[in-house]
Amino acid sequence: MNTLDIQALRLRLPHTARPVLDGVDLTVGVRETVALVGESGSGKTLTSRSVLRLLPPGARTEGSVRVVGDDVLTMSPGTLRVLRTSTAAMIFQDPRAAINPMRRVGDFLTESMRLNARMARQAAAERAVVMLEAVGLGGDVLRKYPGQLSGGMLQRVMIAAALMGDPALILADEPTTALDVTTQAEVVSLLGELRERFGTGLLFVTHDLGLAAAISDRVYVMYAGRIVETGPAAALFADPRHPYTAALLNSTPRLDAPQGRLAAIEGRPPGLREELTGCPFAARCVHATEVCDRQAPALLPVAGEPARGASCHHSEQLAGKAGHA
Known part of the structure; x- marks a missing residue:
């Protein structure tokens, strides 16, 4: 239990x-x-x-x-x-x-x-x-x-x-x-x-x-009142499968980060007076397509990693692209 x-x-x-x-x-x-x-x-x-x-x-x-x-x-x-x-x-x-x-x-x-x-x-x-x-x-x-x-x-x-x-x-x-x-x-x-x-x-x-x-040991990533990604901490931070998780990682200061301005997530989170019909992160996401505006993605297991889940229509396309939100 x-x-x-x-x-x-x-x-x-x-x-x-x-x-x-x-x-x-x-x-x-x-x-x-x-x-x-x-x-x-x-x-x-x-x-x-x-x-x-x-x-x-x-x-x-x-x-x-x-x-x-x-x-x-x-x-x-x-x-x-x-x-x-x-x-x-x-x-x-x-x-x-x-x-x-x-x-x-x-x-x-x-x-x-x-x-x-x-x-x-x-x-x-x-x-x-x-x-x-x-x-x-x-x-x-x-x-x-x-x-x-x-x-x-x-x-x-x-x-x-x-x-x-x-x-x-x-x-x-x-x-x-x-x-x-x-x-x-x-x-x-x-x-x-x-x-x-x-x-x-x-x-x-x-x-x-x-x-x-x-x-x-494990991490849940939350955005606009929804869990958008979850999994073991090491795997999730090494290879994020949701654009929001990747964007958060990119905006975190690191000693080994490249020179220049720290990356930021453009836009703002949706307000509570705004109805959401599609993915809540779509307006701020560089990977968003038409389906993201139209249909909210379910939190589904990541292929080959049953302990992980991501709520993104394009999660498989993000595999191995950590640091490129």
Whole structure:
């Protein structure tokens, strides 16, 4: 059984012409790290928040989101509370926005366990010390306020908080965005170590392809609320089969890149007030033909590589053309 299994997830918001998430299929196995990558506004964060049913007002959903076999979208409030306390946990993008600056770190770490899991105060404090030590911090941090800690230390506190309930699944929503490069590397390494140590599945949401390549076993590429390519990280980055994936790779700074201006993806992503009849990337794609404007491509297995999939009418023509989006 997968730790996370999302099937045909569609999410609509009021006053939009199309679904914000349109038929998303995604899985995370036990002890597996899966990266979800794409531009801002592609639907990455909403996909991860749907796992905890943290949805905007008026959101309407179809499909299923199963965590360890249980469908989150149909859970009762009480069962959902247990899920958020112990089965799945989220590491948010900005730790300073997620932690109350007026309360001590110890209160932040233990509150959920004391109120929702009915754990005694002393037992919760002891558990918090164990989790802080697991992320490389000392028990003295419990008595400090968030303002007394660096950004990297606060993100470690967020990771410790996610581990408090011994979750089967951790959702990391761009957890390194607000950190410097050195601290980013430390946090990514720490997440990998904790995944192995505690046996959790990890969904890592990011727009940084370098980080995705460094941490993930498999990758899903998202565009305009749809999964456009998926596969093992090494194969996907070495030989992308969707023009959007190739364009993202071309626009990533590299030390071995040729001289000149960094490549950019022309145009803009489609807005939520725009209906989509064909491929959502067609207007920005150098490979687009008439069929791309007329018919939306299905996510189909790549020939000879059943573990990979691409949603492109011309995916076979892109084989072996990495770096030429």
